[in-house]
Amino acid sequence: MKRWAPWIAAAFAALLLPHLFASGFGLSLLNRMGIAIVFALSFNMLLGQGGMLDFGHAIMLGFGGFLAMHAMRLAGLGWFIPTPLLPLVGAAGGLASALLTGWIATRRDRTAFAMITLGLAELVVAVVLMFPSVFGGEEGINGDRSDGPAILGFDFGSQMQVYHVVAVWTWISALLMWRTTLTPLGRLANAVRDNPERVGFLGYDPARVRFRVYVLSGLFAGIAGGLQAINDEIMTSGNIGSEASGAVLLMTFIGGIGTFWGPILGAVLIVLLQVALGTLTDAWQLYSGLLFVAMVVWAPGGLAGILLAHAPVMRAGRLGQLVGHYLRLIPGFALALAGVAGLSELAFRLEAIRGGASTGRIMGLAIDATAAWPWLVAAVLFLAGAALLNRTFPQARAAWQAAAQ
Amino acid sequence: MEQGLLVVLNGLVYGLLLFMLSSGLTLIVGMMGVLNLAHASFYMLGAYLAYSISTVVGFWPALVLAPLAVGVIGALVERYGLRPVHRHGHVAELLFTFGLAFVIGEIVPLIWGRLPVPYRVPAVLDVPLFALAGTAYPAYRLFMMLISLAMFCALFAALAKTRLGLVVRAALTHPDMVAMLGHDVPRVFTLVFGAGCALAGLAGVIAGNAFTTEPGMARSLGAIVFAVVVMGGLGSLSGALVASLLIGLVQTVSIGLDLPFYKALSALGITVDVGGRLHDLWLLSVNRAAPVVPYLLLVLVLATRPRGLLGSRSA
Amino acid sequence: MRLGHAAAAVMAVCLSAGPVWADEVVKFALIDPMSGSFAATGRLGEQHFRFAMDRINESGAAGPGRKFDLVVLDNEVSPEKSLVLLRKAIDDGVHYITQGNGSSVAFALTDAIAKNNKRDPARSAMFLNYAAVDPALTNAKCNWWHFRFDADSDMKMRAMSSYILTRKDLHKVYVFNQDYSFGQSVERGAKEMLTGKRDDLQIVGAERVPLGKVKDFTPYIQKMQAAGADAVVTGNWGADLALLVKAANDSGFKGTFFTYYLGSTEVITEVGQAGRGDAQISEWHANVDSAPIEEMAAAFEAKYHQAFYYWRVVNMLDMTAAAMKQANSSDPEKVGKVLAGMNFHNPLGDVSMRADNHQLLQPMFISVLEPGVKHVFPEVNMGFRTIGRIEPDQTRMATTCSLANPS
Structure with a gap:
């Protein structure tokens, strides 16, 4: 029962959320989050559970989406294809494309796998543009x-109805993907990730295990594609390309590939960053890129890894010891962050001014980016923050190590 | 005939440019096993730095200074970014260079703007050199070729004649042995990474003004360079040269062939229903299909013959 | 107070701390490329919108207390990104969407706007199209909420081809375009209107290249030279035209370019000193005889250090402002009912918005680039000279569209 508690809680939250964020803006945000969650979870089936870095994951989403879109058009011609079932069509599309690309890519592992998927991503986009x-x-x-045919009077045109379709499918897909991690195939995937040779000795073909996981992942990516087709009502070559694949890598890794729920965290955070920050600043992509690089270098476990590192401390009831140290980190972080944000915002603003925009505002403040003083202030903020962190961070780390013992 | 010569010349210029990029990446991949996804970003940095430097001191000093600056940036990235990640394995390194490419792609427009910058060919070289089949051939194209060839010779000489070159060549084939012989392999890594980036930077310097210097220039070239390196065989410079010229020629020659498949087939005695379900395929012409070739080769080579055309190590 | 509303309110305050509260601010969302290959084209458009809005806000042309405000959204010429941005704009309460670069984007937008207005009439939006000229937008895919203020590609091609046919010195035409709906429509139009019209004139080649992907057009120019082309008809715009002309200069191509978009600044700087007598068809150029627009162009140049280019943006916003004033409302449906069939007098004469397909009929000009005219581009010391004016009624074409006002 305890294992199911998060899922029941998630179902209630999904019912409650649209009433908290009933504006068009809030619903758009939630719909995109749901799609991103399914997509990121399917990506992490490969990277986190199977050790496969897929630079062409959007191919499977794209094929699912395109197939679902064709089904949607058939519905427009009078076929009986209910809109809420389009993600199933998407799943079929994702599965079919995974069978094809997976057959080539999963013969190899690690770097070679990653490079093949990189090539596939470029290849598929070029081919897609050839068949208008x-x-x-x-x-x-x-x-x-x-x-599509109306069901119980719902035609699925409004965003609120789309939200419910997305929410149900997100919940089902996440649950199924979680169950997959507990199956023998899920366990075997972990083993192939950690030590393919030994899996081979045990009589399993690692390439075959990779293939099965890949195909399953393609199925779920296809569901995400079907949801995207419903939400956006358009599919283009851009949905298939390397940029879309890069975006899912970014969000999954930032969330954390070591746990099942890490990618959910990443998907929610990045979509929030993109949509919420996107209206305030043009620099959100730079921020997510910097966050990603910082994670790769300092916290390969992602956000989930950072949180998880505190589980033993919490169990030992020593979280209290850390609070003081962590509070002392805040001023340094805040200063450094303000500095970095200030510098990039100024640079963006200056670039826009050169491009002909008016002097405008930076995050609502009237600051003239052509003057020298804001730059100096931002630089000083950053340096001060870095200096502070340089002092407080080792202390906090030592405190954590002591508490985790 | 003359028309054909022009096409070959264009293919050579493009192929040599690809080689300048891929030679650096080949060295890096061969020695360190890192497929640097940010390699084309250093090419872009080279073009932008050359533009900035040339507005102050002119094109010729920029030709030297910009690649050096890119090399230094590359060495710093290796030392302070890549090396700490190294212990997490190759996939982590791949992720790091992916993130780096992303960040450079965002920072460049911050500094130089999102519009193409007016980086121009120097006036001395901005003249027609000779005319072939009614087409003027720009002197700068020849200059690009000469620089590429000079770089090619210098690189081979450095690898063949110098002590460091010897170590690098040894490390390409037997990295563990080189380390055991007491060479400071990490330092060699930093140097090679820096040098590889400098080569990419040089390619950017001479290509940025011939084509355009804009924030998307890295993305459009990046994947092609991987295709070249993989096809040539990871770590094989001569393989990279062959693959570069091959792809350069294929890409340029195919532009001249706007022959739809259905016509090609009917020449072979096969007639197809152009209006049928597969009409996209039949109407597809050779020049539209050509861009796919490098990627197709990349995928096939990796999946079936991981050692590439002339390589000895597999991915 | 719901959380979402609170967040939206906070955001709205952050975004619009400037305007005075007593005024009604009508927001226009410009969805165009502000980064990537076509950023220069998008930025140029943005400047013209700011310029035109400043004029309207000063004169109060939109009605007492009604001010225009611009929200700029970067779509990188991607249809799917544009739809995300459209959603965002509508969620933020924007009722006027404007776009010009890329008919591919325009198709996505016009379709999505029609759906949105059907599902959520309270948040209806109007699509003001200032440059996407695929004929289908006012034919097979027309809808009531879309208004186009630029002549469509067939209207332009008809004018252009009739001029080409009078040029007895031209014999071999090469048709070169970007491979998407607009480029395809230019190619189709050129083939229809030039083939078999004159015995000594033939189309020697027709080719399309991927949108914004080609960086070196030299091989294509060499193909044109090999085909002996003395004229190139192209709908290319932005970087795809600038780089094409640059490659033509480098290779010493002697043929004449017949273009839709030669006059924009980034293209002009690449034209160089070649002096091939390149031609363009447009609704305005710097040497069209009209004192008020000349004044406007001078003011624009003084402010943005760029040549004035999009006269149609000024005209579009002037007409929209007039329609708002007449409707005494900024509700897009009421404004649209005034705009449909509206007659308007501007410095170039009388223009009218067709009620049946919402296509503006306005005078068009064929002009050639040459030295020794009144207004020259300082970069090349040449300017456009009018060689033909086409009256609005002559540009009228048959349409498959018949729009009726929404109930």
Whole structure:
């Protein structure tokens, strides 16, 4: 029962959320989060559980999405295809493309696998643009989600109805993916990730295990694609390309690949960063990139890894010892962050001014980016923060080590 | 005939440019096993730095200074970014260079703006050299070729004649042995990484003004360079040269062939229904299909012959 | 108070701390490329919008107390990114969407806006199209909420081809375009209107390249030279035209370019000293005889240090402002009902918005680039000289569209 508690809580939260964020803005945000969660979880089936770094994961989402979009158009021609079932069509599309690309890619592992998927990502985008009657060329193809047969009076046109479709599918997909980690295949994937030779000695073919995990992951990525087709009502080559694949890598890694729930954290955070910060500043991509690099260097476990490192401390009831140390980190972090944010915002603003925009505002403040003093202030803030962190961070780390003993 | 010569010349310029990029990456991959996803970003940095430097002191000093600056940046990245990540394994290194490419791609427009910068060919070289089949051939293209060839010779000489070159060559094939012989392999890594980035920077300096210097220039070239390195065989410079020229020629020659498949097939005596379900495929012409070739080769080589064309090590 | 509303309110305050509260601020979202290959084109558009809005806000042309405000959203010419941005704009309470670069984007937007307005009439949005000229937007894929203020590609091609046919010195035409709906429509139009019209004139090649991907057009220029082309008809815009012309200069191409978008600053700087007599079809250029627009162009240049280019942006916003004033409302449906069928007088004459497909009919000009005219581009010391004016009624084409006002 305890294992199911988070899932029941998530279901209640999903029911409650749209009433807290009933604005169009809030619903758009929630829909995108749901899609990102499914996509990131399917990505982490490969990276976190199977040790496969996939630079072309969006191929599977894209094929799922395109197939779902064609189904949506058929619904417009009178076929009986209910909109809420489109993610199933997407799953079929993702599965089919995974069978094809996985057959090539999963023969190899680690770096070679990553490089093959990199090549596949470029290859598929080029091919997609060559077949405009299927993929719509530069325009992509679009459809109308309310064309499907109405169910209980719902036509799935409004965002609120779309939210419920996304929420249900996100919940089901996440649950299924979680169950997969507990199956023999999930365990074998972990073993292949950690030591493929030994798995081989045990009589399992590591390439075959990788293939199965890859195909399963493609199925879920296809569901995400189907949801995206419903939400956006358009699919283009951009949904398939390396940029989309890079985005899911970023969010999954930042969230943390070591745990099942890390990617959920990452998906929520990045979509929030993108949508919420995106209206305030143009620099959100730079911020997520910097965060990603920082994670790779200092915290390969991602956010989830950082949180998880505190589980033993919490069990030992020593979390209290750390609070003081962590509080002392805040001024340094805040200063350094303000400095970095200030510098990049100033640079963005200056660039916009050179491009012909008015002097404008930085995060709502009237600051002239062409003057020298804001730059100096930001630089000083950053240096002061870095200096502070340089003192307080080792202390905090030592305190954590002492507490975790 | 003359038309054909022009096409070959263009292919050579492009191929040699690709080689300048891929030679640096080949050294890095061969020695360190790191497929540096940010390699094309250093190419972009080279072009932008050359633009900035040339506005102050002119093109010729920039030709030397910009690659050096890129090399120094590369060495710093290796020393303070890549080396700490090394212990987490190759996938972590790959992730690091991926993130680096992303961040450089965001920082460049911050400094130089999102629009293309007016980085120009120097006036001395901005003249037609000769005319072939009614087409003027720009002198700068020849200059690009000469620089590439000079760089190629210098690189081979350095590898063949100098002591460091010897160590690098040894480390390409037997890295463990070199370390056991007491060489400071990490320091050699830093040097090679810096030198590889400097080569990419040089390619940026001479290509940035011939084409355009804009924030998307790294992305459009990055994947092609991987294809070259993988096809050539990881760590094989001569393989990289062959692959570069091959891809350069294929890409340029194919532009001239706007022959739809259905016509090619009917020449072979096969007629197809152009209006049918597969009409996209039949109407697809050779020049539209050509961009796919490098990636197709990349995938096939990796999946079936990981040692590449002339390589001895597998991925 | 709901949390979402609170967040939105906080955000709204942050974003719009400037304007005076007593005024009604009408927001326009400009969804165009502000980064990537076509950033220069998008930025140029943005400057013209700011310029045109400042004029309207000063004169009060939109009605008492009604001010225009611009929200700029960068779509990188990607249809799917544009839809995300459209959603955001509508969520933020924007009712006027404007876009110009890329008919591929325009198709996505017009479709999504029509759906949005059907599902959520309270948040209806109007699509003001200032440069996406695929004919289908006012034909097969037309909808009531879309208004186009630039002549479509067939209208332009008809004018251009009739001029090409009068040029007895031209015999071999090469048609070169970007490979998406607009480029395809230019190619189709050129083939239809030039083939078989004159015995000594033939199309010697037709080619399309991927949008914004090609960095070196030299091989294509060499193909044109090999085909002996003495004229190139191209709908290329932004970097795809600038780089094409640059490659033509480098390779010493002698043929004449017949273009839609030669006049924008980034392209002009690449034209160089070649003096091939390149031509363009446009709704305005610097040497069109009109004192008020000349004044406007001078003011624009003084402010942005760029040549004035998008006269149609000024005209579009002036017409929209006038429609708002007449409707005494900024509700897009009420404004749209005034705009549809509206007659408007601007410095170039009388223009009218067709009620059946919402295509503006306005005078068009064919001009060639040459030295020794009144207003020259300082970069090349050449400027456009009008060689033909096409009256609005002559540009009218048959349409498959018949729009009726929404109930």
